[in-house]
Amino acid sequence: MFVDQVKIYVKGGDGGRGQVAFRREKYVPNGGPAGGDGGNGGDIIFRVDEGLRTLMDFRYQRHFKAEPGEPGRSKAQHGASADDKIVRVPPGTVIRDAETGELIADLVAHGQEAVIVRGGRGGKGNMRFATPVNPAPAISENGEPGVERWIELELKLLADIGLVGYPSVGKSTMLSVVSAARPKIGAYHFTTIAPNLGVVQVEDGRSFVMADLPGLIEGAHEGVGLGHQFLRHVERTKVIIHVIDMAGSEGRDPYEDYLQINKELVLYNQDLEKRPQIIAANKMDLPDAEEQLEFFKEQIGKDVAIFPISSVTRKGLRELLFAAANLLDKVEEEIANQPEEVPTGPVGRKLYKAEAPEVPFTIRKENEVFVVEGTQIEKLILMTNFNYHDGLMRFSKIMKDMGVEAELRQRGAEEGSTIRIGEMEFEFTENLDYVD
Structure with a gap:
């Protein structure tokens, strides 16, 4: 699991x-x-x-x-x-x-x-x-x-390349063919309900980690379908391979699929719009795929890399993997050459913003009990060893120095009044001799 x-x-x-x-x-x-x-x-x-x-x-x-x-x-x-x-x-x-x-x-x-x-x-x-x-x-x-x-x-999985696309476009089949991964494959939507990872070896000796990510549907950025469970893993990938059913075998339009998936990516994270992307035009072994591909190229223009493939016959996979490896090398080189962020502003100066000081304690009344609350005083309670008389005297002195005793008296506490701090209760008294 x-x-x-x-x-x-x-x-x-x-x-x-x-x-x-x-x-x-x-x-x-x-x-x-x-x-x-x-x-x-x-x-x-x-x-x-x-x-x-x-x-x-x-x-x-x-x-x-x-x-x-x-x-x-x-x-x-x-x-x-x-x-x-x-x-x-x-x-x-x-x-x-x-x-x-x-x-x-x-x-x-x-x-x-x-x-x-x-x-x-x-x-x-x-x-x-x-x-x-x-x-x-x-x-x-x-x-x-x-x-x-x-x-x-x-x-968030650390994969070099992520496969995205609608359900049943052939992402799992593609991963099983190009790597040793054995994802579950079936002819129904959401066969893949969890990401699968595989190491891909290119013929020239290069290798990278590829992730088969669960299929997207409209509204995924809002959590529809597998939604965020899928999209969080895309954030880590350096290159995206957008797998499209170019044969339109389920009656969907390849170009509309392409636009919708990219829309979901951008709506989830604006940075994904700049993520390098390759289009894998899959299922080219099916009828009408060639005709659909030519129409798709006219709609999308010449600026996007498109690789016709068939995961079943393995046609075009070699060219796709070489292109993906080359693009990954380019991205990693750009990352390595990015200059470190240099802080702006006067050198050696740091601006600090004043924050409101924390109130050391508060006192409220529950029926006849005075409840004293505050991080410092509650911590003091836990760390005081009341098994020794000197410990009790020290605690009382700190209470007086903090102004708790005076505040209790102002709130109406008298000799014998019940005081609660944390889970402990005390009787209010002014007859303690403090120890320095």
Whole structure:
């Protein structure tokens, strides 16, 4: 089965928690804090493997989680960081954030990598919190949670040459004849429901990858028929071979077919209008094909390369493949000679646009509960170890320094009021002694 679009969940590893420990050595009275930091959680990295051709494996595993870091240890020993999790994907994989549609990575070359989500950093041990005022703190941090998100993977095949055309014009037969590929062939529309790839060897030793792409119909750019499932793969091809049933064996007009297919390509992606194209006038072994071809040439003009072929009798295929290889060489040479984009404007200057600062927290009321929300404060909740009194005192001080306490009081919070942050609830009190 060919799979070219999936949605999966990825999560970086959580950081390991910091340790609360003290030196316990003979002849060392009043040993100081010696709790080590936790290790960092693993990242999730996508790596291109040219041996893969589809996203099939992701149909059976849709959740990927990296390992967490190890907790800190005593004697000032840090916990080990977790290894990164490597996820293999085929060349041509486009990765987007499922919620925002933001492009995360476009992976095309073998071995190319991209960090999709980061692991959390390890929490600090109590040796990090020692101060002259509090030389022996019983306080540590939990590890930072790893980043998590839903992402969409979309595969756009990396083929040198793509075969396009209406259903049943002979694209699959042509690919089976000129390469070792064995696509499914049948005398009905949409026999090919997934792209097929084949390596074509030209007589002079050159070779290229050819893709037999599912047939187009009117409205494909809007998703009609196989629509976008087909068109996304055309975007990667360097040369297009437009296969046309020149015999009009299904009662369609070859010239109208030619115009309609090109219209669908341009409506889907304007750049496809400039893609080099060769016309393969197929089924020339059938009656009336020669007459139709002469009329077609009059309609289309002399500027378009037309190669009469018959995939069944193999007539004209040699000339077509040589022309396709020559055109591909020309395109690749032009790509290689393209100058690198040079930034315009004053050298060494970069313009930054000011963005509105993020609101550190918001407070709303649900019945009698005051709900405090904000990325920074919710992260603080997760990383605070409330098993130690010093940890609670530090959390309270940060809340006060951020202005949360004053804002709660202004909103009507009193002694004993319930405060909710994330999934935790507290009683509002002003009788805590803060620890510096």
